[in-house]
Amino acid sequence: MKFERYGIGIAKGMTVTMRNLLRRRITTQYPEQKLTVSRRTRGNELVWNKEKCTGCATCAKTCPQGVIHIVTSVGEENNYNVEVFEVDTGYCISCGLCVEACPYDALFMAYAFELAKYRRSELVLSRDDMLIENKQASAYFRPEVDKDLPEQELLINRKE
Amino acid sequence: MVGPNITVDALRHLAPVAPDWPGNEWWHWLVFTVILIVFILVMVIIFIYLERRIIAWFAARIGPNRTGPFGFFQNIAAALKLLLKEGVNPTNADILIFWLAPIVNFAPVIAVFAVVPFQNGALLADLNVGILFVIAIGSISTIGVFMAGWSSGNKYSMLGAMRMIAAVVSYEIPVVLALAGVVVLAGSLSLNDIVIAQERVPFIVLQPLGFLLLFVGGCAEINRSPFDLMEADSELVAGFHTEYSGIKWAMFFLGEFGEMVVMSTLIATLFLGGWQGPGLPPWLWLLIKIFIVDFIMIWTRATLPRVRIDQLMALAWKFMFPLALVNLIITAIQVLAWPDALPLYVIPINWAITVVLVLLGSKLFKLGWGRVEV
Numbered sequence: 001m002k003f004e005r006y007g008i009g010i011a012k013g014m015t016v017t018m019r020n021l022l023r024r025r026i027t028t029q030y031p032e033q034k035l036t037v038s039r040r041t042r043g044n045e046l047v048w049n050k051e052k053c054t055g056c057a058t059c060a061k062t063c064p065q066g067v068i069h070i071v072t073s074v075g076e077e078n079n080y081n082v083e084v085f086e087v088d089t090g091y092c093i094s095c096g097l098c099v100e101a102c103p104y105d106a107l108f109m110a111y112a113f114e115l116a117k118y119r120r121s122e123l124v125l126s127r128d129d130m131l132i133e134n135k136q137a138s139a140y141f142r143p144e145v146d147k148d149l150p151e152q153e154l155l156i157n158r159k160e
Numbered sequence: 161m162v163g164p165n166i167t168v169d170a171l172r173h174l175a176p177v178a179p180d181w182p183g184n185e186w187w188h189w190l191v192f193t194v195i196l197i198v199f200i201l202v203m204v205i206i207f208i209y210l211e212r213r214i215i216a217w218f219a220a221r222i223g224p225n226r227t228g229p230f231g232f233f234q235n236i237a238a239a240l241k242l243l244l245k246e247g248v249n250p251t252n253a254d255i256l257i258f259w260l261a262p263i264v265n266f267a268p269v270i271a272v273f274a275v276v277p278f279q280n281g282a283l284l285a286d287l288n289v290g291i292l293f294v295i296a297i298g299s300i301s302t303i304g305v306f307m308a309g310w311s312s313g314n315k316y317s318m319l320g321a322m323r324m325i326a327a328v329v330s331y332e333i334p335v336v337l338a339l340a341g342v343v344v345l346a347g348s349l350s351l352n353d354i355v356i357a358q359e360r361v362p363f364i365v366l367q368p369l370g371f372l373l374l375f376v377g378g379c380a381e382i383n384r385s386p387f388d389l390m391e392a393d394s395e396l397v398a399g400f401h402t403e404y405s406g407i408k409w410a411m412f413f414l415g416e417f418g419e420m421v422v423m424s425t426l427i428a429t430l431f432l433g434g435w436q437g438p439g440l441p442p443w444l445w446l447l448i449k450i451f452i453v454d455f456i457m458i459w460t461r462a463t464l465p466r467v468r469i470d471q472l473m474a475l476a477w478k479f480m481f482p483l484a485l486v487n488l489i490i491t492a493i494q495v496l497a498w499p500d501a502l503p504l505y506v507i508p509i510n511w512a513i514t515v516v517l518v519l520l521g522s523k524l525f526k527l528g529w530g531r532v533e534v
């Protein structure tokens with residue numbers, strides 16, 4: 001006998017919705033309340049380590065959007081000096097391929113997301129905008145950063 | 161031969177009888193009518209607000225909370241937006257009827273409240289045919305729907321209107337039969353007398369089946385989910401009011417929620433004991449009961465998925481109609497057996513009958529001559 005046909009199914013459904021009514025609201029009121037973003041996320045920014053970068057331009061070649069612009073000059077010790085390192089985040093799709101491709105672990109994703117600007121030109125990050133000294137690097141594809149991060153709770157499991 | 165032979169005395173008999181204004185003053189009637197209309201409009205706004213807020217809660221969201229305290233003025237903002245929108249008239253529309261339809265749809269909602277008692281005797285017109293008036297006036301809304309569908313000059317609006325009328329007419333029958341059960345119990349058609357008759361126990365206790373039928377049928381009649389497939393916002397384009405925009409559309413929207421207010425009020429009055437209740441003032445009791453019914457309606461809307469059109473019709477004709485008939489007959493027999501007042505031990509009997517009938521009805525309920533698996 002299928003009891004679902006005798007109104008039991010309806011009663012079950014009603015209890016499910018009632019439980020949801022009594023649950024904590026999942027919505028956050030964005031400008032006032034902010035969720036803590038996962039520190040392993042791919043944000044809208046890149047973070048660049050000036051010391052480690054050799055100017056090999058692997059990242060620029062990997063970028064499917066072609067938005068990384070690198071100009072180098074030959075230095076004294078048979079090395080490259082990175083003169084220009086620009087990322088047009090207006091075209092960046094935050095795919096993270098540049099980070100994965102960098103052979104010297106010099107490029108990181110960041111987890112900033114509130115990056116709306118009034119002009120397109122402001123979206124272009126120059127080298128000084130991306131210095132790792134001023135920015136928090138995301139642990140995406142960088143296990144050595146991940147090591148030092150605290151465990152983060154999933155949003156859905158958050159209690160308060 | 162009448163004429164010169166009529167005496168002054170006879171003429172005096174022909175003089176019109178003073179109408180039965182409340183408080184015997186004509187301006188009382190005017191003032192209370194205005195108060196009532198304002199009350200209904202405010203109720204509609206509160207209902208729309210509650211609907212949005214509570215539906216949001218059911219979805220673990222917050223709902224409108226920006227405009228005014230707790231987002232209460234969100235609806236007023238929405239109404240202003242609708243008023244400022246352009247009212248588009250289709251080329252093929254029958255303009256006069258096109259304009260009249262929203263009014264015909266909304267006006268009955270207000271008229272119904274004339275017979276709803278807020279306290280013993282506190283009603284605009286204590287008609288001795290109260291329920292009949294409610295049913296008759298309430299059905300006029302459907303004509304507004306048909307006018308809207310027809311005058312839009314659009315076959316899809318027309319189809320939407322026909323879909324809606326088919327459903328409303330089908331569900332009118334179990335609803336009216338359920339109401340008849342109440343009338344038999346109370347021995348009066350006047351809503352005030354029906355509320356007084358519930359002094360001992362509200363009729364929901366005496367007649368659970370009638371309540372169930374009225375609630376389900378009422379939800380179907382006012383197009384509440386899960387029976388809202390006449391306009392099914394997520395799958396069809398609005399049905400009969402496809403061509404409406406701006407203030408005319410707002411009238412339909414008001415009418416829809418106004419009907420919800422009416423249905424909640426009716427259920428509260430007929431089955432939950434209306435203004436009866438201990439402690440609080442009577443009008444407050446009525447309001448509380450109205451909001452309880454409203455909450456349950458929103459709850460079912462948040463829970464149940466929309467039914468198919470054949471399921472809708474089958475539910476009306478194969479499930480609710482026979483049950484309503486049986487309910488009416490059983491009530492009549494009980495009232496005949498105990499003409500003065502029903503003894504309290506009929507309550508468990510009636511609940512048992514309800515459970516058995518619902519189980520039996522569900523067991524025998526088939527769609528498409530049993531070929532379609534539900």
Ligand code: SF4
Nearest residue numbers: 063092093095096098
């Ligand atoms: S994240 Fe992707 S799109 Fe953005 S710069 Fe790196 S490779 Fe290019």
Ligand code: SF4
Nearest residue numbers: 053054056057059102
């Ligand atoms: S791939 Fe790494 S090391 Fe090479 S240029 Fe890009 S950031 Fe510098």
